[in-house]
Amino acid sequence: MTFKVIEEGAPKRGRAFLTSFIKNFLPATPLLLIVGFFFLFPIARLIYVSFLSNENTFTFSNFVTAAQEPYRTGFVNSIKIGLFSAAIAAFPGAIAAYFIETRGGSKLRRTIAVMSGVLANTGGIPLAFMFYAALGIQGQLTKVLKFFGWDLYAGTFSLGSFLGLLIVYLYFQLPLMVIVFSPAIVSLRREWSEAARNLGANQFNYWIRIGIPLLFPSFIASFLLLFASGFSAYATANALTVGNLPLTPLQIGGLLDGNVSASQLNLGKALGVVMILISACAVIPYLAIQRRSARWQK
Amino acid sequence: MIKSKFQLPLVFTLLILGFFVFVPMISAFEYSIRTPAKGGYGWDSYLWAIREEEFLYYIIRSTWLAGVTVLITLFVLVPTLTWIHLSNSKVRGLIDGLSLLPLVIPVVAFAVGAQISFPEFVKNTVLELPFLYFVLALPYAYRALDIGLSAIPLKTITEAARSAGANWLRTITSVIIPVIRGSVMATIALTFALSLGEFTLTVLLHWDTFPTWVTYVAQENILGAIAISMMSLILPFLLLTLITLFVPERSTQGRK
Amino acid sequence: MRAKRLIAAASAAALTVGIVALATPATAAVNICKAKNVAEAGGLDNLIKLAKKEGKLALITTPRDWANYGAIHDAYEKAFGVKVTVDNPDGSSQYEIDTMKTAPKSKQPDSIDIGPLVVAQVTPPGGKPLTSPYQVINWKDIPNAAKDPSGLWYGNYGGKLAIVYNTTLPSVPTKAADFSKAEYKGVVGITGDPTSSNQAFMSVLAASIGNGGSKNLSDVSKGLELFKAVKAQAPLVKVNSTNLVTGTAKLGFMWDFNALGVVPAAKAAGLDLKFVYPSDFVLQAPPYINAINAKSPNCANARLWQEFVYSQNKGKTAAQLTAADLKLPGSKLFALMQGGQNYFQQSGADPIMSAAMAKKKLLVPSLLDFKVPATAKVVGPATIADVLTAREQIISSWASL
Numbered sequence: 001m002t003f004k005v006i007e008e009g010a011p012k013r014g015r016a017f018l019t020s021f022i023k024n025f026l027p028a029t030p031l032l033l034i035v036g037f038f039f040l041f042p043i044a045r046l047i048y049v050s051f052l053s054n055e056n057t058f059t060f061s062n063f064v065t066a067a068q069e070p071y072r073t074g075f076v077n078s079i080k081i082g083l084f085s086a087a088i089a090a091f092p093g094a095i096a097a098y099f100i101e102t103r104g105g106s107k108l109r110r111t112i113a114v115m116s117g118v119l120a121n122t123g124g125i126p127l128a129f130m131f132y133a134a135l136g137i138q139g140q141l142t143k144v145l146k147f148f149g150w151d152l153y154a155g156t157f158s159l160g161s162f163l164g165l166l167i168v169y170l171y172f173q174l175p176l177m178v179i180v181f182s183p184a185i186v187s188l189r190r191e192w193s194e195a196a197r198n199l200g201a202n203q204f205n206y207w208i209r210i211g212i213p214l215l216f217p218s219f220i221a222s223f224l225l226l227f228a229s230g231f232s233a234y235a236t237a238n239a240l241t242v243g244n245l246p247l248t249p250l251q252i253g254g255l256l257d258g259n260v261s262a263s264q265l266n267l268g269k270a271l272g273v274v275m276i277l278i279s280a281c282a283v284i285p286y287l288a289i290q291r292r293s294a295r296w297q298k
Numbered sequence: 299m300i301k302s303k304f305q306l307p308l309v310f311t312l313l314i315l316g317f318f319v320f321v322p323m324i325s326a327f328e329y330s331i332r333t334p335a336k337g338g339y340g341w342d343s344y345l346w347a348i349r350e351e352e353f354l355y356y357i358i359r360s361t362w363l364a365g366v367t368v369l370i371t372l373f374v375l376v377p378t379l380t381w382i383h384l385s386n387s388k389v390r391g392l393i394d395g396l397s398l399l400p401l402v403i404p405v406v407a408f409a410v411g412a413q414i415s416f417p418e419f420v421k422n423t424v425l426e427l428p429f430l431y432f433v434l435a436l437p438y439a440y441r442a443l444d445i446g447l448s449a450i451p452l453k454t455i456t457e458a459a460r461s462a463g464a465n466w467l468r469t470i471t472s473v474i475i476p477v478i479r480g481s482v483m484a485t486i487a488l489t490f491a492l493s494l495g496e497f498t499l500t501v502l503l504h505w506d507t508f509p510t511w512v513t514y515v516a517q518e519n520i521l522g523a524i525a526i527s528m529m530s531l532i533l534p535f536l537l538l539t540l541i542t543l544f545v546p547e548r549s550t551q552g553r554k
Numbered sequence: 555m556r557a558k559r560l561i562a563a564a565s566a567a568a569l570t571v572g573i574v575a576l577a578t579p580a581t582a583a584v585n586i587c588k589a590k591n592v593a594e595a596g597g598l599d600n601l602i603k604l605a606k607k608e609g610k611l612a613l614i615t616t617p618r619d620w621a622n623y624g625a626i627h628d629a630y631e632k633a634f635g636v637k638v639t640v641d642n643p644d645g646s647s648q649y650e651i652d653t654m655k656t657a658p659k660s661k662q663p664d665s666i667d668i669g670p671l672v673v674a675q676v677t678p679p680g681g682k683p684l685t686s687p688y689q690v691i692n693w694k695d696i697p698n699a700a701k702d703p704s705g706l707w708y709g710n711y712g713g714k715l716a717i718v719y720n721t722t723l724p725s726v727p728t729k730a731a732d733f734s735k736a737e738y739k740g741v742v743g744i745t746g747d748p749t750s751s752n753q754a755f756m757s758v759l760a761a762s763i764g765n766g767g768s769k770n771l772s773d774v775s776k777g778l779e780l781f782k783a784v785k786a787q788a789p790l791v792k793v794n795s796t797n798l799v800t801g802t803a804k805l806g807f808m809w810d811f812n813a814l815g816v817v818p819a820a821k822a823a824g825l826d827l828k829f830v831y832p833s834d835f836v837l838q839a840p841p842y843i844n845a846i847n848a849k850s851p852n853c854a855n856a857r858l859w860q861e862f863v864y865s866q867n868k869g870k871t872a873a874q875l876t877a878a879d880l881k882l883p884g885s886k887l888f889a890l891m892q893g894g895q896n897y898f899q900q901s902g903a904d905p906i907m908s909a910a911m912a913k914k915k916l917l918v919p920s921l922l923d924f925k926v927p928a929t930a931k932v933v934g935p936a937t938i939a940d941v942l943t944a945r946e947q948i949i950s951s952w953a954s955l
Contacts, residue, residue, distance in 0.1 A: 024388050027381040030374050035396055039433045042411030055680055070953035096311045103308040107543055114538040117487030121495055126527040129796045130322035133329055137740050138801035140325045153740050158789040183445035228401045242792050243747030246953035249404040254750030256410045259647040259669045272407035279402030287395055334824030413656040421658040501642050504661040514643050517619050520795045520823040
C-alpha cells in the first residue's frame with residue numbers, strides 16, 4: 001500500500017478533493033437519497049405552502065395566527081406534556097434499564113428489548129381503550145381501588161385530562177427510555193467499577209464520581225428524545241381528548257384532516273413548521289451531547 | 299456477571315414494570331373474550347375476526363409491507379452506519395441530525411406534505427409505503443444500530459475479517475451483524491411493529507392495510523374490533539419474543 | 555378509367571362512413587364527462603348503459619352504517635352491476651377535498667359527500683372549481699339555499715341531533731340541559747372535537763338551542779355555557795363505540811340517522827343504548843353535500859349515482875329486486891327501484907327534497923323507533939351562513955372552556 005502524505009486540514013485540491021468527497025460522502029448516498037426524497041421533499045413543500053395565503057400569494061398571516069390563541073396555549077401544553085412525560089419516564093426507565101442490563105441474563109435482556117420495541121409503538125385508540133378498560137370510570141382497576149377505599153373519580157380526574165394523558169403516555173415513553181438508555185449502561189465498563197473498587201471507592205463514591213457523570217449525558221440525550229416523542233404524539237391524545245386540552249398535534253390534525261376547516265387554509269401547515277422549530281431546539285442539544293459522550297462509549 | 303446475589307432489585311423492577319404493562323392489556327383482553335349473546339366468556343370475537351373474509355388478505359398485506367420496510371432499514375442502515383463508524387466521516391453530524399428529524403414532525407403533517415409533493419407515479423404504487431415507514435422508523439432504528447456498533451470493537455473485527463479474505467458483503471453479513479445481533483433484533487422489532495400499526499400516513503395516502511381495515515370493520519362488531527386490536531398487539535410481541543428466545547446465543551466480547 | 559373512378563368513389567364513401575362511425579361514439583364519450591344533466595347524457599337509458607359499461611363507482615368516506623348508505627350501495631350494485639368502492643369510510647371532509655386536489659388518478663373519487671363547513675373549498679377564489687356541474691332530474695325540488703346555482707354542489711340529506719344514552723344511567727335524560735345534572739357526572743361527552751368534527755360541532759349547536767339559544771342559530775354561546783357547566787364537574791369524555799362499550803361515556807349527542815346502525819352494534823357488544831330526541835328543542839342541522847369530482851374517473855356512474863341518490867321513487871329495495879326486474883331496460887328498472895332520498899328517509903335522515911316529496915306523497919315511513927316528541931320544536935334548518943359564524947365562536951373558545 002502506498003501512502004499519500006496529506007497535511008491535516010489543508011484544503012483538498014483536484015483529485016484529492018474528489019477522493020475526499022467520495023470517501024466522506026458517497027457511501028451515504030442511498031440513505032440521503034431516500035430520506036431526501038421521501039422526507040425532506042414533503043417537508044420542504046409543507047414549509048413552502050405554510051407561507052401561502054388562501055389566494056396562493058406570499059404571506060406571514062398563517063404564522064401570525066399561529067402565535068395567537070388557542071394555538072399559543074396549544075404550544076405551551078404540548079411542550080409541557082413533552083417535558084413532564086419525559087421526566088416521569090426518564091428516571092424509572094433509566095433505573096429499570098440499569099437493573100435489566102446489569103443483572104439480567106442475556107435472554108431476558110433480548111426479550112425486554114423486543115417487548116420494549118413493540119410497546120414503544122403502542123398508541124391511539126387501542127392504547128386508550130386499554131387504559132379505559134383498566135382505569136376508566138368503570139375500569140377493572142378502578143373497581144379494585146374503590147374496594148380498597150380509593151375512589152379515583154371522586155374529584156375531577158379523567159384520563160382525558162393532563163394528568164390522565166401523562167399516565168397513558170408513560171406506557172410508551174417508559175419502553176422508549178429503556179431502549180434508548182440501555183446501551184449507555186452497557187458501555188459503563190465493568191472494568192471501571194472494578195478499578196474504582198480497587199482504588200478504595202465504595203459503591204456510593206463510585207456512583208457519585210464515575211457512574212452518574214458518565215451516564216449523565218446519555219441520560220439527558222434520552223430525555224430529549226422522549227421529549228420529542230411526547231411533544232409530537234398525536235393518535236393517543238386524539239383518542240383521549242375532545243379538544244378540551246389544546247395540543248399542537250391535535251390542532252394540526254384538526255386543520256389538515258377535519259370537517260370544520262378554518263378560514264385560513266394553510267394554518268395547519270404553519271403550525272407544523274413551528275412544531276419542527278420547537279423540536280429542533282430539543283434535537284440540537286441532543287446531538288451535541290451525543291457527540292461528546294460518544295467518545296466514552298468506544 | 300453478577301448472577302446469584304442482588305437479584306432482588308431486578309425482580310422488583312420487573313414486577314412493577316410487568317404490572318404497569320400487563321394490567322391495561324389484561325383489562326382490554328377481558329372485553330375481547332366477552333360473549334354478550336350467550337353470556338359468559340368465549341373466543342367468539344377472535345373466531346369472528348379470523349373468519350372475516352378479508353382478515354387474511356390484510357394481515358398478509360401488512361406483513362409483507364412491514365417485511366419490506368425491515369429489509370430497506372437493514373440494507374440501508376447497516377452498511378451506512380458501518381461506513382460512518384469506520385471512516386469517521388465528516389457527514390456524521392449531518393446524518394445523525396437527519397435521522398432525528400422524522401421524530402419532530404407529527405405524522406399527519408408529514409402525510410399532508412407527501413400528498414402535496416409526490417409525483418403521480420410514486421403515489422400510484424403501494425411500494426411508497428415501506429419507504430415512508432422506513433422514514434418514520436429511522437430515528438429509532440438508526441439510534442439502535444448506531445449504539446450497537448459503538449459498543450463493539452468494530453475496527454478490529456472488520457480488519458480481521460478483511461484480512462481473512464472476506465469481501466464487504468460477507469464481512470457485514472457474517473461478522474458484523476451477528477456481533478450486533480441484539481441491536482439488530484431491537485431494530486427489526488421496532489420497525490416491524492411500527493409498520494404493522496401505521497395508520498395515519500397509510501390512510502391519508504389512500505391505501506388500505508390491516509389497521510385501516512380494522513377501523514372499517516369495527517363499526518359493526520365492536521368486540522370483534524377489540525379482539526383484532528388485541529391480536530395486533532400480542533401477536534408481534536409473541537412472535538418476536540419467541541424468535542429472540544430461540545435464536546442461539548453467540549458470545550461477544552465485553553458482554554456477559 | 556371507370557374502375558378507377560369507382561374505386562375513388564367507394565373509398566371516399568368508406569372514408570366518410572368511417573369518419574362518421576369513429577366520430578359518433580367518440581363524441582358520446584367526451585360528452586358524458588361534460589354532461590350537465592340527464593338530457594346531455596343522452597337520456598336515462600343511455601346513461602345507465604354507459605354506467606354499466608364503466609362497471610365501477612368510486613365513492614369516498616361514506617360508511618355503510620351511515621344514513622343507510624350500505625343499503626343504497628347494495629341496491630346500486632345489484633341493479634346496475636357496478637362495483638362500488640369506498641375510500642377511507644371514516645375519513646373527514648377535508649380528506650375528501652385534499653383527495654380531489656392531490657390524489658393520483660387511480661385514487662380519485664367519482665362523487666363526494668362533504669359536511670357544510672368545508673363546502674367553500676369546492677369553489678376556491680380565483681381557481682377552478684374542484685367539481686363538475688350537474689343538475690339532477692328533480693333539481694328544482696332542492697331548496698335554493700342548499701345548492702349552488704350552477705350545479706357545482708347540492709345538499710343531500712340532513713340530520714337532527716338526538717340524545718344517545720346508556721340505559722344504566724340513574725335516570726333517563728330528556729333534554730340538553732340535563733347534561734349538567736350531578737348524577738351524570740363524569741360520563742357526559744361529545745363525539746369529537748367541535749373544531750374539527752362536524753357532528754361534534756352540531757352537538758354544540760344542539761346544546762345551544764336547548765339552553766336558551768334557540769332564537770339565533772349563529773350564536774352558540776349558550777351551548778358553550780352548557781358544556782362548560784358539564785366540564786366544571788368532570789372533563790368531557792369522547793363518545794365513540796369503545797368508550798360506550800366500556801361505560802366510560804354514557805351520554806351525548808349523536809346524529810339520529812346513525813341510530814339504526816349504532817344500537818344493534820352496541821347490543822351485540824352487550825351494551826344497551828337508546829336514542830331520544832330532546833323534549834324541548836331539536837336541531838335540524840344543515841345538510842351534507844354531494845358533488846361530482848371534476849377528475850371523476852367514471853363519469854357516467856358519477857352522474858347515475860346522483861340520479862339514484864336524488865331519486866324520489868317509492869319502490870323495491872335490493873333484496874326485493876327479481877332477476878326479471880334486472881333484465882328490464884335501464885329507465886324502467888330505475889323507476890321500479892326505491893330512490894336514494896327514500897333510503898335516507900328510512901334511516902331517519904331528512905332527505906333534502908322532503909318538502910317536495912311530502913307534497914307528492916312519495917315519502918316512505920322512517921324506520922326509527924323514536925320520534926320527535928309533540929312538545930319539541932324543530933329548530934332550523936340551520937343555514938351554512940349560520941354555522942360559519944358559529945364556527946369562529948367555537949374555534950376561539952372551545953379549548954379554554
